[in-house]
Amino acid sequence: MPESLKKLIDIIAYLPWIWDKTAARLGFFLLKSNPSYVNNFSKQLDAIKSQIRDCVICHWYTDNVDWICNICNDKWRDEKLLCVVEDYLDLVSIDKLKIFRWYYHVLGWSISPINWVLPKDLKFQELFKRVKEWKFTELILAINPNIEGEATSMYIKENLAWIPIKITKLSKWLPNAWYIEYADEITLINAFKGRN
Numbered sequence: 164m165p166e167s168l169k170k171l172i173d174i175i176a177y178l179p180w181i182w183d184k185t186a187a188r189l190g191f192f193l194l195k196s197n198p199s200y201v202n203n204f205s206k207q208l209d210a211i212k213s214q215i216r217d218c219v220i221c222h223w224y225t226d227n228v229d230w231i232c233n234i235c236n237d238k239w240r241d242e243k244l245l246c247v248v249e250d251y252l253d254l255v256s257i258d259k260l261k262i263f264r265w266y267y268h269v270l271g272w273s274i275s276p277i278n279w280v281l282p283k284d285l286k287f288q289e290l291f292k293r294v295k296e297w298k299f300t301e302l303i304l305a306i307n308p309n310i311e312g313e314a315t316s317m318y319i320k321e322n323l324a325w326i327p328i329k330i331t332k333l334s335k336w337l338p339n340a341w342y343i344e345y346a347d348e349i350t351l352i353n354a355f356k357g358r359n
Contacts, residue, residue: 168194220293222269222286223254240264246303247290247319249273249312252344257305260348263355265303268293273311274318282318291322301329303358307342308333331358 168190176186193201218225218232225232234240244265248254254267270285294302304319306312320330334357343351 221267222271222289223267224251234258234267240266242266243298243300244303245293245297245299245301246305248305248343249307249315250344253305253307253342256344256346257351257355260352262352270315273306273315275311275314285315287318287322290319294323294326294328299328301331303355304330304332305343305355306332333358 171193172186172190175181175189176183178186181189193204214226215224216226216230217223218235219230220235221232223232223234227233227236241264244263245268246257246263246265247268247270248257249270249272251269254269257263258267268286268290270287270290272280272285274280274282274285293299302319302323304316306316316332323330333354346354
């Protein structure tokens with residue numbers, strides 16, 4: 164096998180949920196693809212690193228010149244509600260429902276000492292500052308219902324105990340140890356509607 168093709172397959176195999184056989188198939192697919200497709204694919208890979216940054220408000224991704232994402236720029240959202248999520252895929256899963264029109268805050272992950280993720284590694288200070296400065300009346304913790312998620316929720320509640328804001332969590336519609344990004348739409352909608 165040519166060395167450059169082998170290196171490409173190794174790079175593809177590094178991606179999560181891609182097994183060796185799938186990586187090989189994708190490598191050969193790219194090798195046999197139209198050169199303009201491969202060129203465009205390569206440009207888009209470069210663009211995601213050079214043109215996309217964290218939103219300066221919510222830490223979702225944006226390529227807007229002011230580094231404020233389309234969600235934070237959306238004046239039609241309910242400015243009294245802030246939904247806290249662990250990561251970007253959770254935000255995508257929730258917002259695509261197009262039912263809840265609130266603002267978001269992306270933490271980056273959940274507290275997980277076993278994985279060396281401590282509170283200082285997440286966007287907690289930015290969250291606490293937003294809650295203190297903005298006029299939110301409800302903070303919705305859309306955190307995965309597992310041990311790490313519980314620790315994260317508790318940390319947020321303890322640090323905001325002195326602020327008069329209603330803090331809610333998803334209802335038990337979302338089974339324990341499930342991840343928001345994998346939940347079906349009906350389960351997610353019911354979990355948010357039944358939040359307490």
